[in-house]
Amino acid sequence: MDLAYDFQRHxxxxxxxxxxxxxxxxxxxxxxxxxxxxxxxxxxxxxxxxPENTKLLQxxxxxxxFMLLLEGCVRIYxxxxxxxxxxxxxxxxxxxxxxxxxxxxxxKQFGAFAQxxxxxxxxxxxxxxFMQAMAIYEPFRVFILKSITRKFNDVLxxxxxxxxxxxxxxxxxxxxxxxxxxxxxxxxxTHQELARELGSSREVISRxxxxxxxxGCIKLGRGVIQILD
Numbered sequence: 056m057d058l059a060y061d062f063q064r065h066x067x068x069x070x071x072x073x074x075x076x077x078x079x080x081x082x083x084x085x086x087x088x089x090x091x092x093x094x095x096x097x098x099x100x101x102x103x104x105x106p107e108n109t110k111l112l113q114x115x116x117x118x119x120x121f122m123l124l125l126e127g128c129v130r131i132y133x134x135x136x137x138x139x140x141x142x143x144x145x146x147x148x149x150x151x152x153x154x155x156x157x158x159x160x161x162x163k164q165f166g167a168f169a170q171x172x173x174x175x176x177x178x179x180x181x182x183x184x185f186m187q188a189m190a191i192y193e194p195f196r197v198f199i200l201k202s203i204t205r206k207f208n209d210v211l212x213x214x215x216x217x218x219x220x221x222x223x224x225x226x227x228x229x230x231x232x233x234x235x236x237x238x239x240x241x242x243x244x245t246h247q248e249l250a251r252e253l254g255s256s257r258e259v260i261s262r263x264x265x266x267x268x269x270x271g272c273i274k275l276g277r278g279v280i281q282i283l284d
Contacts, residue, residue, distance in 0.1 A: 119182065126176040131145065
């Protein structure tokens with residue numbers, strides 16, 4: 056990852072080259088240089104960097120910019136009055152945040168928390184630039200619509216799991232998904248982090264994990280879970 060890139064110490068032409076390379080890596084359908092208007096929008100965009108754990112947005116605040124995430128990961132989540140959290144989705148390089156798009160188009164408040172899970176580098180556009188790109192550049196418009204549809208399906212799946220599956224099943228599925236994504240049977244994750252993902256409490260998650268351990272499916276350690284079966 057090239058998050059240590061010092062934008063201020065490089066020439067404008069070098070910066071444009073960096074942006075084009077990153078767009079080709081993360082948003083290849085948007086890296087086309089043949090459309091002059093789109094290229095002018097890209098050239099006028101701002102490139103920003105944030106450290107890990109930075110809170111980008113929170114409920115009831117306006118979203119003033121559209122972001123193409125070049126590097127890093129942003130977690131979008133809700134928080135209850137008793138400080139429990141539930142992850143809605145994550146944005147990685149090449150993804151879009153549908154809540155921010157809705158906030159931009161409808162000029163409404165952002166409806167969740169957005170926080171950097173890693174260092175972040177992104178290309179940002181003003182609302183006017185975003186609306187102009189939607190109007191004149193078809194690949195951008197198609198990409199936005201496809202991303203909204205894909206994320207909407209992900210949220211529907213989350214709702215179905217929350218409503219129709221019990222917490223035990225959701226926890227087991229989460230462990231299996233994490234193991235598959237990391238290609239390992241050893242997960243370095245705390246009970247609090249699992250609770251945060253599922254919108255539960257640490258005490259409840261710990262009780263369920265101990266029950267799963269008694270069945271011989273996992274082995275618990277401090278900050279680590281080993282999947283046995």
